[in-house]
Amino acid sequence: MDWDKLRIFHAVADAGSLTHAGDVLHLSQSAVSRQVRALEESLNATLFHRHARGLILTEQGELLFDATRAMAKRLEAAEARIRDSEEEVFGQLRVTTTTGFGTLWLAPRLPKLYEKYPDLNIDLMLEERVLDLPMREADVAIRMKEPSQADLIRKRLMAVRMLLYASPEYLDRHGTPETIEQIAEHRLVCQNPASAQVGAGANLVQHLLTYDVRATLTVNNYFGVLQAVINHLGIGVLPDYLLQDFPNLVRVLPDVQSIEVPVFLAYPEELRHSKRISTFRDFVQDEIIAYRKQMKNQALS
Numbered sequence: 001m002d003w004d005k006l007r008i009f010h011a012v013a014d015a016g017s018l019t020h021a022g023d024v025l026h027l028s029q030s031a032v033s034r035q036v037r038a039l040e041e042s043l044n045a046t047l048f049h050r051h052a053r054g055l056i057l058t059e060q061g062e063l064l065f066d067a068t069r070a071m072a073k074r075l076e077a078a079e080a081r082i083r084d085s086e087e088e089v090f091g092q093l094r095v096t097t098t099t100g101f102g103t104l105w106l107a108p109r110l111p112k113l114y115e116k117y118p119d120l121n122i123d124l125m126l127e128e129r130v131l132d133l134p135m136r137e138a139d140v141a142i143r144m145k146e147p148s149q150a151d152l153i154r155k156r157l158m159a160v161r162m163l164l165y166a167s168p169e170y171l172d173r174h175g176t177p178e179t180i181e182q183i184a185e186h187r188l189v190c191q192n193p194a195s196a197q198v199g200a201g202a203n204l205v206q207h208l209l210t211y212d213v214r215a216t217l218t219v220n221n222y223f224g225v226l227q228a229v230i231n232h233l234g235i236g237v238l239p240d241y242l243l244q245d246f247p248n249l250v251r252v253l254p255d256v257q258s259i260e261v262p263v264f265l266a267y268p269e270e271l272r273h274s275k276r277i278s279t280f281r282d283f284v285q286d287e288i289i290a291y292r293k294q295m296k297n298q299a300l301s
Contacts, residue, residue: 005039008032009047010068013061016054090119093276097142098198100222101263102126104242106142106284113283120276128196133268140267140277142284144198147266154266155281157288160239162201162258165249170232177235180256184211187234189225192218200258205237208256244294 011021012032022032040047047061057065097106102124110122131137134151141147147154164183166176177183188209193202195218209216217233219225226246229236235252239261243249265284271277 001042002039005035005042006064006068006071008035009039009064010072012036012048012055013057013065013068016056018055089117089275089279091276092121092123093140093280094123094125094138095140095142095280096125096127096131096138098128098144099126100239101142101144101241103221103223104226104239104245108245109287112287113280117279120279122280133266136268139271139274140265140280142263142265144261144263146262146264149266151269152266153269153272154264155285157263157265157284158241158292159260159262160241161260162198162204162237163240164235164252164256165229165238165243166235166252167230167232168248168250170229170234171250171252173232176250177253180208180253181211183208183235183253184213186213187215187217188213189217189219189228189234189236191220191222191225191237195220198261200261201237201239204256204258208237241291243298244291247298 008021008025008027011024012018015021015024018029018032018036021027022029025032036047043060043064045060046058047064048055049058095106103126107124110124113122114120125131125138130143130147131141132149133139133141133147134149142157144160146156174186177186188205190205190208191197191201193206193209195202215234217228219228222238222242225236225238226242228234229238229249230246238249243251265281267274267277267281
């Protein structure tokens with residue numbers, strides 16, 4: 001059914017007159033009459049009984065008016081929510097990021113966001129595949145490289161490096177390597193260089209494997225690597241952002257690290273004025289600032 005014709009029908013049924021409906025819609029009586037007749041023809045039904053004192057809905061007209069009245073109420077409610085959304089934060093926000101960053105950094109901080117905005121519903125999509133934001137596969141992305149898709153607003157959040165970590169228990173048992181050559185005497189826990197990950201991490205792993213590492217454990221995401229490391233299985237290649245939440249890990253071979261990996265937040269240009277987007281963006285930026293301050297204080301202590 002034609003939405004415009006339904007709108008005109010609803011106005012006529014509500015007013016009980018073609019003339020009064022025309023005044024509300026700023027249309028001539030003849031234009032209103034033509035639209036109503038066209039709707040009746042499309043439905044093959046008579047919607048009004050016409051008489052000298054005005055219009056009365058037929059049984060079929062009553063059914064349609066019930067539907068348009070419900071539609072009008074929902075549209076009015078949606079309009080009010082849209083106006084309110086300029087001040088309130090609610091509804092679904094689809095966030096995509098990598099499995100490692102999403103599980104190890106973002107998810108543990110989300111309770112703070114929910115505490116402030118309990119009506120916000122986040123759909124967290126963790127995968128290495130880059131989702132198409134302009135095609136609305138997600139609303140906002142945090143990625144380990146600058147997005148190349150067009151029509152995106154992007155902001156650099158921070159830089160990450162892949163470093164070597166081990167648990168104190170593992171090092172007490174197996175010793176701490178003093179040179180990169182000694183990595184061969186330890187079990188290396190890492191992502192397989194061929195698995196989906198940032199290039200800097202894969203390059204560091206490939207470099208370490210040239211030292212004839214005696215044993216490896218490969219996992220397809222950093223969450224699994226971390227679990228192996230904190231359970232004393234070996235020396236792990238992990239992003240430096242997790243040290244804030246796992247301060248007991250010991251950095252091994254401080255001179256060995258990947259190149260910097262930029263972290264970007266991006267969202268479609270069309271969502272520039274979304275309250276949900278701006279709230280999430282500001283939350284992440286505030287958490288990044290707090291993270292940097294804590295890392296600086298740890299370095300000074």
